[in-house]
Amino acid sequence: MKTITVTVNGTSYEESVPERMLLVDFLRDRLALTGTHVGCTYEGVCGACTVHLDGEAVKSCMMLAVQADGHAVTTVEGLAGADGPGPLQRAFSNSHGLQCGFCTPGILMNMSDFLARHPDPSDEEIRSGLVGNLCRCTGYVHIVRAVREAAREMREGASGVQA
Amino acid sequence: MYPSVIEEYLRPGSVSEALAAIARYDEGEAMFLAGGQSAMQAMKSRMLRPQCVVDLQDVAELRGIVHDNGALRIGAMTRYVDIAGETTLDGAFGALRDAAAHVGDRQVRNRGTIGGSVCWNYVASCMPAVVLGLGGTLELAAADGGTRRLDADDFFLGPLETARREDEILLAVSWPAPAARSGSAYKKWGLVRDALPVVGVCITVTLGDDGHCTQARVALSGLAGGCQRAPAGEELLRGGNGDTAALARAMDAIADSVETHSDMSADADYRRQLIRSIGSEVAATAFARARGG
Ligand SMILES: Cc1cc2nc3c(=O)[nH]c(=O)nc-3n(C[C@H](O)[C@H](O)[C@H](O)COP(=O)(O)OP(=O)(O)OC[C@H]3O[C@@H](n4cnc5c(N)ncnc54)[C@H](O)[C@@H]3O)c2cc1C
Ligand code: FES
Numbered sequence: 380m381k382t383i384t385v386t387v388n389g390t391s392y393e394e395s396v397p398e399r400m401l402l403v404d405f406l407r408d409r410l411a412l413t414g415t416h417v418g419c420t421y422e423g424v425c426g427a428c429t430v431h432l433d434g435e436a437v438k439s440c441m442m443l444a445v446q447a448d449g450h451a452v453t454t455v456e457g458l459a460g461a462d463g464p465g466p467l468q469r470a471f472s473n474s475h476g477l478q479c480g481f482c483t484p485g486i487l488m489n490m491s492d493f494l495a496r497h498p499d500p501s502d503e504e505i506r507s508g509l510v511g512n513l514c515r516c517t518g519y520v521h522i523v524r525a526v527r528e529a530a531r532e533m534r535e536g537a538s539g540v541q542a
Numbered sequence: 543m544y545p546s547v548i549e550e551y552l553r554p555g556s557v558s559e560a561l562a563a564i565a566r567y568d569e570g571e572a573m574f575l576a577g578g579q580s581a582m583q584a585m586k587s588r589m590l591r592p593q594c595v596v597d598l599q600d601v602a603e604l605r606g607i608v609h610d611n612g613a614l615r616i617g618a619m620t621r622y623v624d625i626a627g628e629t630t631l632d633g634a635f636g637a638l639r640d641a642a643a644h645v646g647d648r649q650v651r652n653r654g655t656i657g658g659s660v661c662w663n664y665v666a667s668c669m670p671a672v673v674l675g676l677g678g679t680l681e682l683a684a685a686d687g688g689t690r691r692l693d694a695d696d697f698f699l700g701p702l703e704t705a706r707r708e709d710e711i712l713l714a715v716s717w718p719a720p721a722a723r724s725g726s727a728y729k730k731w732g733l734v735r736d737a738l739p740v741v742g743v744c745i746t747v748t749l750g751d752d753g754h755c756t757q758a759r760v761a762l763s764g765l766a767g768g769c770q771r772a773p774a775g776e777e778l779l780r781g782g783n784g785d786t787a788a789l790a791r792a793m794d795a796i797a798d799s800v801e802t803h804s805d806m807s808a809d810a811d812y813r814r815q816l817i818r819s820i821g822s823e824v825a826a827t828a829f830a831r832a833r834g835g
């Protein structure tokens with residue numbers, strides 16, 4: 380066992396964990412943050428477990444919890460602002476960017492990091508950015524539309540045109 | 543799925559501490575962890591069962607891309623995302639960016655490292671073929687203080703095999719200043735965008751004053767034998783000026799000379815066709831970069 384200190388969604392947690400515990404299991408089983416999903420077993424191919432590690436999208440099933448010691452993790456539970464869902468979350472709702480919703484937390488976490496670095500992406504860039512996230516329901520068309528909408532709203536919000 | 547019991551997790555702050563940590567265990571019982579994008583799969587499937595994991599994330603001296611009078615040194619812990627975003631990697635080093643920008647997906651590129659990729663040396667991977675096709679040097683250090691430098695040709699021994707001993711750490715991959723008018727390129731084909739290479743081709747060429755090729759290296763990924771040079775094609779590229787017909791002949795010679803295999807992704811003939819089509823495109827890009835265009 381090893382004691383680790385991890386900041387998750389702004390709160391610092393000190394926990395004693397087995398060295399082999401995966402970060403995704405730490406988030407779900409220890410912190411009861413079950414918004415982070417597990418969609419594949421060990422290949423690391425579905426992206427449902429995507430979280431931010433120090434602000435960058437990573438797959439939390441491909442890390443040990445002990446590796447996050449001293450780092451900041453953001454999960455989908457930490458995505459909304461004080462005044463409710465943010466522009467990316469609203470766009471997924473408005474543009475029907477989900478059906479069953481199993482893939483959605485991972486996609487939101489990947490795309491929020493993506494949009495922070497690519498504020499005005501083309502559809503091609505959005506599709507390339509989404510390669511690491513599998514969705515078995517939507518066929519991606521509405522997901523791409525939602526990300527495009529969110530990007531537009533965030534740009535307009537940033538330039539003060541419309542919040 | 544989760545790894546078998548890990549008794550000790552260490553996070554050294556320097557290369558010497560990392561080497562000392564590995565040396566405390568018997569061979570095969572402790573392992574370095576870089577980006578984890580191959581190692582975690584292997585640990586979860588129990589193909590690897592390390593008693594001790596030595597996480598290299600805090601070893602700052604293993605990170606970074608350094609140019610020194612044309613020479614290039616990339617630290618083993620440098621991530622794909624950092625290589626893909628490094629615009630100074632052009633011309634003779636263009637293949638590094640071609641490959642890094644399309645490894646897996648954003649999440650994989652945010653973690654995976656060049657050092658982890660070459661030490662793992664998986665058949666369907668990009669960096670081993672690129673380091674081989676660019677003629678890189680692998681810098682290794684051992685716990686007894688010894689260091690050695692191996693040519694890529696001597697480092698990659700076959701699928702999942704390299705000349706690295708278990709107690710050695712890879713420090714960096716490096717290159718001397720390239721000859722004037724050198725260019726390289728890499729491209730792969732996979733089942734979906736940015737997927738593991740079913741076939742990948744890396745080509746480096748150096749051109750003489752008259753625009754004819756004086757040196758060529760070709761390396762392939764995705765073949766059952768692991769990353770490998772393609773001497774038949776290198777020979778035909780040398781002396782040529784990169785016109786389309788000549789490039790096609792060189793790629794035909796490669797397709798006819800290498801052993802391809804059939805699997806779920808592609809049959810042996812299709813792999814040969816991929817070598818021809820990707821190879822011609824990659825060669826044309828390498829020539830264009832060598833000309834400075
Ligand atoms: C979804 C997905 C898609 C992928 N797609 C691609 C792709 O398209 N192309 C491609 O090439 N690869 C792909 N990969 C594999 C990826 O490139 C891995 O990052 C890479 O193979 C391993 O690098 P790493 O830093 O993650 O190393 P790790 O997984 O941490 O380590 C790999 C091995 O190298 C050893 N090692 C690591 N660093 C050192 C060092 N400095 N010294 C000594 N030993 C060391 C470790 O002990 C371990 O045995 C993909 C992976 C995933 C999960
Ligand atoms: S659970 Fe599928 S990538 Fe992590």
Ligand code: FES
Nearest residue numbers: 478480514515516
């Ligand atoms: S909405 Fe069902 S998997 Fe994406």
